[in-house]
Amino acid sequence: MIARRLVLACPLCLLAAPARAITLHGRIEQGAFVTGTAAPGTRLALDGRPVRVAAGGEFAFGFGRDAADKATLAITRPEGARETRSLAVARRQWIEQHITGLPPAMVTPPPETLERIAREREMLREARGGHDTPQPFFTEGFDWPVTGRISGVFGSRRILNGEPRQPHFGVDVARPTGTPVAAACSGIVRLAQTGMYFPGSTVVLDHGHAVSSTYMHLSRIDVRVGQRVAKGEIIGAVGATGRVTGPHLHFEIAWRGTPVDPQTALPPMPEA
Secondary structure, three states, X not given: OOOXXXXXXXXXXXXXXXXXXXXXXXXXXXXXXXXXXXXXXXXXXXXXXXXXXXXXXXXXXXOOOOOOXXXXXXXXXXXXXXXXXXXXXXXXXXOEEEEOOOOHHHHOOOHHHHHHHHHHHHHHHHHHHOOOOOOOHHHHOOOOOOOOEEEEOOOOEEEEOOEEEOOOOOEEEEOOOOOEEEOOOOEEEEEEEEEEOOOXXXXXXXXXXXXXXXXXXXXXXXOOOOOXXXXXXXXXXXXXXXXXXXXXXXXXXXXXXXXXXXXXXXXXXXXX
């Protein structure tokens, strides 16, 4: 198990008139998933990217692994007043993870597979970042889709068969093939695709407000595109499809297609 500090949610209040306070829940740091509340009718944008605010005032946004030290939250109050707030984004230290035993074609794909890989990446990009559904499913919170030994963490620098590759953008939970995988939060299925080159069989759920979750390397898929699923509903099973060295679930959360650290949105992993 790769140990790391769990990010604990703590409120940060942006001072304003009491009736119009904007409250953020979560640490403001690289990789963080942040939720909050504002007066209904407030409009928000983070560094120019719109942040949908629900009818009840709930909203969510996230910071990528390599987010800049500062971010700007633009606020338009219900009565039309505008202001901007500067958010200091704390830097994080990322571990280095060495993985060996991968088939060479899964580290350096053969040229004839590159078009397929590009096509599948576009499918994932659209499923994770192409929806801004108004229903705020994310407000019910996230649970672990499967529990067990954490074998990979968000943000780690990946060295595959001795060759540096892109960072890890999810959290891995090692469990036997066939272990049921549950929806971490209610949502709508945007992708249910078998046999992808790197991620293997994959499901993407839309949780509203451009928040999504992704479930990779599945041995089976139990849902279809367009289906609405409830939190805790079984959507598939742990497997070893795609680029893996053993059965596990690779789980991601993203905002507007930008992966964030799932452990900033999840409770602590239950003890075995």
